[in-house]
Amino acid sequence: MDKLLSEVLERIKPSPEEKEWELSIAESVKSKLRKIIPRNVELEIVGSVAKNTDLRNDRDVDLFMLFPKDTSKKELVSKGLRYAKRAVSPNPWRIGYAEHPYLKAEIEGCTVEIVPSFKILNINERASAVDRSPLHKRYILSRFDERKCDEVRLLKKFLKRFGVYGAELKVEGFSGYLCELLIVCYGSFTELLKNASNWRSPAIDIERYHTEKGMREKFKAPLIVIDPVDRNRNVAAAVSAISLSKFILASRAFLRRPSKGFFFADETEFSRKELAKKMRGRGTKFVAVVFPTPKVVPDILWPQLKKAAVSIVRHLELAEFKLFGYDYWSDEDKRCVILLELSTHTLPAVRKAVGPAIIYEKDVGSFIRKHKNAIGGPHVEGDKVVAVEQRKVTDALELVKKMTKKPASYAIPSHISKSMKRAYLLVDEDILNENFDEFLNSYLSTKEFFIDNLI
């Protein structure tokens, strides 16, 4: 095991040259900024580079501008961005949005994020969400040596392999800071995995701020990890049940038969022809709703896309169609797709309306009045009155079309709603002509790579 992990580390740890190069870029931006900003604004490199927990080829530096606490939020943002733009020019940059805007510059192939924030020494002074980062950095640095940094790197790479690294709403997985805290808690990658293998509703509170019961009542989430610098925050709030489940299962699988496959993927090849064969073989009905990506940041796009898919599925099921599965995808730029796989996509012309129990005289009267021209009945079944009536929608495709035309009436979120009006539908193998191959393949080839280890 040790040999395996050190071989992996050799491939994932940034080389001294990469490190030096990254820091030199950060330092050059920093010194340019230093000349621009007032004396009372401090500069600090934070994030995984500063904590020495970054992966090879990440090429991503976070530089914080720490303004005095008495600065107004408006001033912080406007001044901060102005300074940042001047400092990175003439390199290309764009504005990113978290709780407030920040600047994202591309400098010699390295992404430098310059984030204006307030300088705080204690969490109670916190005025914006990003203010915690320097405190996180100090907490981790005070507890980490070189070995622990490497354990974090192993964990990050491991999580990436099955798609649960990152707290963004697209992933709903483990943030970098969460990885660091898990290593603080368990000491090493393998020790963490041994524990995670047996996790049932895990709740971790390194600084013992809460009672077990109090913690579980306050934080309702599949995984609870209390932030050592902020007792009121669950660092793992973004981790979904499915991400946690995958981590537990992968931990078990890795410990049974450790291999490099848990860190590095073979390129899997698949052809459109194979996908077509797979789709045909299932005998289900595939419907893809394709529409332009609304112009919103990913952390708004993905949850809205998810909610839209769930709404469509729910309305199909309400109309008594049966879903085999569904998924959604976007290139975050031009196109979004909601993929529906139906086991029942056509229904008979009639449906059975089940009315009230016959003892409820008034309700029975209303039901009979409503169904007096029913195709069959009203008649008695068991202790209820029922009627056979015409079904409104017998074809799922028709209903999906209807939903794309009036998305707002079907609880589709605002941004998706607007662009869904320009949606078009693709059915079965026609879906293959639109370059969603990778997405389709991930939907059809769901077997987790580590699953055979669990036998």
Add this chain to the structure above:
Amino acid sequence: MDKLLSEVLERIKPSPEEKEWELSIAESVKSKLRKIIPRNVELEIVGSVAKNTDLRNDRDVDLFMLFPKDTSKKELVSKGLRYAKRAVSPNPWRIGYAEHPYLKAEIEGCTVEIVPSFKILNINERASAVDRSPLHKRYILSRFDERKCDEVRLLKKFLKRFGVYGAELKVEGFSGYLCELLIVCYGSFTELLKNASNWRSPAIDIERYHTEKGMREKFKAPLIVIDPVDRNRNVAAAVSAISLSKFILASRAFLRRPSKGFFFADETEFSRKELAKKMRGRGTKFVAVVFPTPKVVPDILWPQLKKAAVSIVRHLELAEFKLFGYDYWSDEDKRCVILLELSTHTLPAVRKAVGPAIIYEKDVGSFIRKHKNAIGGPHVEGDKVVAVEQRKVTDALELVKKMTKKPASYAIPSHISKSMKRAYLLVDEDILNENFDEFLNSYLSTKEFFIDNLI
């Protein structure tokens, strides 16, 4: 109302001539028997003729041979039948079966049932189920005058109109004696209907043998009516929830707008062409399982037929097909039919197998082992492991065929099981070529005739 009911009575009450004729036949059989049987066996006319609650054209007389209590059951049956055969000869007769055999003779167009039983004065002496009948007769006669007899006649005819008169298992409705007790309890037909309109879990104990609570605990049935001559018996045990519901609804409907339609039906005409159109219009799949009627009495045939239909439906639903409805029918002689109407009769080639929650390590291992060659997965969904596997049966017809070939493996009751092996299947309009028109029409035209009264 009074005018309406007396007009109905005029049409349903046996004429004095019919009465006289029936009694003369009964008396002639009785006097023939009297010459044959020993002195210690008594003869008694019981049933609706004796209680004067019979309907016009019933032509049905019950004659009891009352043997001394010290007779053995075997002797009672063998001697009883021997005497009866001799007495009715040369008229045609056959053996009927209740708890024990009895003789059913056709004499001048009148059915005479000669039933051997034990003579008892008190219910505690009872040795066979039929022994109660003379006690019932005495109880009713002691409480009835001519008017009450007529009220019973109205009730019987009313119940017949919507098919809930008779305690036999084919009907699961109201026996003649139950009708009489309901009139004893409520005094008149309309008074009964007024009460029944508002019934919720009715429980009637005329002789107040039980506490309300004790009665409900002892007898679990939609309708409870304690037998005044046997406190341990619910006279209404045969009444199903649906029969009771129909009675309640019809009572309400009649009181709102009384009419002769509640006693006499118009002949409804329908053509095979209309039935075909109705079937097509529903867009469902009709499958009829046709097989020879097993040689058993109706009270065994009907519950077995019902159980067989329910079993087939249950197995179809287990295989994820969707039933719109079902029904069963027999001419009690040559053919039985189980009619299935499916809203989903074909399914995709795949199904989703949902496995255990991932926290159950051992179960997860077994599930993965079992599905290691699955078409999709095993993978994680929510907190569970699932797999996409080949579906065993994708066509409902195929499964029905399989069931008819091995009925015993699908919990089809014994007698049906044997003859179902000779079953053949009919689909959709082909069903119309086999003279089940009346049955099909009753399945498709379910609207209760009185339903519009309830608006």
